[in-house]
Amino acid sequence: MTQNHYQIMEIAKLSEICKSTPKFTEETYKQNQVKRGLRDENGAGVVTGLTDISDVIAKKKIDGVLVPCDGELYYRSISVREMIENYDDNLHSGFEEATYLLLFNKLPNKEDLLEFKRLLASYRKLPRNFVRDVIMKSPNKDIMNSISRCILALYSYDNRALDNSTENVLRQCLMLTAMMPMFAVYAYNAHMHYNENKSFYIHRPRPELSTAENVLYMLRPDSKYTELEARVLDIAFILHAEHGGGNNSTFTTHVVTSAGTDTYSTITAALCSLKGPKHGGANIKVMEMFADLKKNITDWNDEEQIKAYLSKLLAGEAYDNAGLIYGMGHAVYSVSDPRAVVFKEYVEQLANEKGRKKEFKLYSTVERLSQELICAKRKVIKGVSANVDFYSGFVYNMLGLPVELFTPMFAVARVSGWSAHRMEELLNNGKIIRPAYVSTNGRAPYVKMEDR
Numbered sequence: 001m002t003q004n005h006y007q008i009m010e011i012a013k014l015s016e017i018c019k020s021t022p023k024f025t026e027e028t029y030k031q032n033q034v035k036r037g038l039r040d041e042n043g044a045g046v047v048t049g050l051t052d053i054s055d056v057i058a059k060k061k062i063d064g065v066l067v068p069c070d071g072e073l074y075y076r077s078i079s080v081r082e083m084i085e086n087y088d089d090n091l092h093s094g095f096e097e098a099t100y101l102l103l104f105n106k107l108p109n110k111e112d113l114l115e116f117k118r119l120l121a122s123y124r125k126l127p128r129n130f131v132r133d134v135i136m137k138s139p140n141k142d143i144m145n146s147i148s149r150c151i152l153a154l155y156s157y158d159n160r161a162l163d164n165s166t167e168n169v170l171r172q173c174l175m176l177t178a179m180m181p182m183f184a185v186y187a188y189n190a191h192m193h194y195n196e197n198k199s200f201y202i203h204r205p206r207p208e209l210s211t212a213e214n215v216l217y218m219l220r221p222d223s224k225y226t227e228l229e230a231r232v233l234d235i236a237f238i239l240h241a242e243h244g245g246g247n248n249s250t251f252t253t254h255v256v257t258s259a260g261t262d263t264y265s266t267i268t269a270a271l272c273s274l275k276g277p278k279h280g281g282a283n284i285k286v287m288e289m290f291a292d293l294k295k296n297i298t299d300w301n302d303e304e305q306i307k308a309y310l311s312k313l314l315a316g317e318a319y320d321n322a323g324l325i326y327g328m329g330h331a332v333y334s335v336s337d338p339r340a341v342v343f344k345e346y347v348e349q350l351a352n353e354k355g356r357k358k359e360f361k362l363y364s365t366v367e368r369l370s371q372e373l374i375c376a377k378r379k380v381i382k383g384v385s386a387n388v389d390f391y392s393g394f395v396y397n398m399l400g401l402p403v404e405l406f407t408p409m410f411a412v413a414r415v416s417g418w419s420a421h422r423m424e425e426l427l428n429n430g431k432i433i434r435p436a437y438v439s440t441n442g443r444a445p446y447v448k449m450e451d452r
Contacts, residue, residue, distance in 0.1 A: 022440065032438045038246075039331065048435070049254060050428075051245040052076070053102055053420045058332045068383055071333040071341075075242055076105050081342050084235055092230050093117060093210045095237035099177060099416035102242055103170070103423065121207035123178035124214075127157045131186055131202065139190040143408045144275040146187035148268045151176065155264040162262050164426060172263040173419035180415050181211060184408035185218045191404065212237055215412065220400070228353055229399055232346045236395060239339040239388055240410050242417030244332075249273040249280070253418045257425040258433040270418045271411055280410040283393035284403055285320075286327040290394075292319045293366070300362045307369050314377055327390030328370045334383030340390060347391045354398045363394060 003011070029036055038046040057072035073080045075098060087094055093113060100108045100116050108116060134153045140146045154176075155161045160168050186202060193200035203223055205214040212234035216225035245254060252273040256266045274280035296318065297305040312318035313325050330337055344364075351360035367386045374384045396406050 024440065028440060032440065034438055037331075038435075045246050045332070048251075048433070049245055051421065051424060052105070053417070053424060054242045054244050056244040056246075056332050058334060068334040070336045071338040071385075073243070073338045076101050078107065080238065081338055084238060084342050087231070087235065089227075089231065091210070092213055092227075092234050094234045095211050095241065095413065095416070096120065098238045098241045099419075102416055102420040103173075117210070118207070120174060120178040120211070121205075123175045124182060124205045124207070126179065126182060127154075130157075135183070135186050136190050136194075139194040140187070141191050141195055141404065143184060143187045143191065143404050144271060144411065146191070147180070147183045147408060147411065148271050150179075150183040150187070151264050151268050151271070154179075155262065158264075161264065164260070164262070166423065166427065169263055169423060169426060173267075173415075173422065176263070176267055177415050177419060180412045181205070181215045181218065184405060184412055185215065188219075188402065188405055188408075210234060211412070215409070216399070219405075226353070228350060232350050232395060233399060235343065235346055236392060236409070237413040239343055240392075240413035242414070242420065245421060246332075247279070248276070249414065250417060250421050253421045254425045254429075255433045257422045258429055258431065260432075263422065266422055267415060267418055270414075274411055274414060275407060280407040280414075282326060282387075282389040283396070283410075284406050286389055287393040287397065287403065287406075289313070289319050289326045290363075290366075300358060300365075303365060303369065306362075306365060307373065310366065310370055310373050311377075314373060325366075325370045325374065328367070328374060328386055329384045330387040333385060333387065336385045337387045339388035340386045343388060343391055343395075347395055350395060350398050356398060359394070363391065 035046050038048065040046070053076065055072075055074040055077070057074070058068065059066040060069045061067070075083070078101060080098075083094065083098065091113070096117050097108060097113055100106075100113065130150075130153070134150055135146065138149075140149075158172070163169075182205060189200060189202065192198040199221075201221060203218045205218055209217055210230070213225070213230045215233065216229060217223045243250070245251065249270040253266055253270045256269045277285055293306070293309055294300075296309050299305060309318060310325060314323060316323035347363075348360055351357055367390060370386075371384055392410075393403075393406055396409060397403075401409065
């Protein structure tokens, strides 16, 4: 949509009024005892709820004192690291196993898992003409927006859309978990056809394939993939499926669910939260940063060149001038992000298969040097480490996934966690979540129109 001259001028004038509204300083927040981002100056989160779905460990108590430790992640009390260490290469269904665990609070046996896969496969059928009427019309280069439209459109096809009973919400959540890969891949294909003038093809998902296998099968023109590719993507989905109740999109799930709204609106709200570059879009920033790094150094093995570039990043003199090394640091973890630690081994395996060992070495070098530089140049209270986004974009790139699908792949996985948290909120709370804000405004008299 374009604006006419009148609209442009008026918006410019009114935006200046918006910019003149009060700005809060760090001191204002401290004076009012407000914890920005619901976190204190040490990075500890403000406790706003209870969850039995997952646990994120970044500190352990030693002699009565909380001390930073290697990060740990648990789904329903089960170590995610152990889940991946015992990964079944024959099934490629680690994500389905993790989803079952998150939803039902127990690990499935083989029969349970196979039946659960059959159930998900039965939901991988879009309503008649849905691809034509919803996905192909108004194709969008922002695939997250296209997915949001798809989810909201499903509301119109569901005659029990407003039924928030456990049975019905579970049905809706499983349906969305099954359909999310289709929404993402089909929306991307429609965008490439209508906006980029590429060939348009639709591969229907195969019922015997896992979620990860189906993504690769549907996305690629020849539908072919290697065993390692499917395994690495499946493991990426396990690691992204859930991360505690406090991350932005999951907290959004709890907030919106507490208002009593429907599943489609709730998952769409979570999706819109995940879309932000500070949340689900972080791996794109990592990839863009590395692309800029490669333009500015001549030797990937020269650590002094790399260090000089990273120093410029921290000084706000390189890439986007934000003063950040993307992929380094996390709101909770300090010593290590367990997802990045466990994922790195598989990243290396895939890099070896794809002939990209030198690039993997570059990532490892940047990770190590960034930790040293950040700790030396800034007052780091809780330490810093690579987070899962540091490597996930590189993995998606090696898998041939276009950058437009990086954040949607996060959503394909995280919908299982959102589903579990929605169920938990409906079963346990009953109260609307409404945090308090401190008003810093004084009082002023109303001025009559003729006196303004």
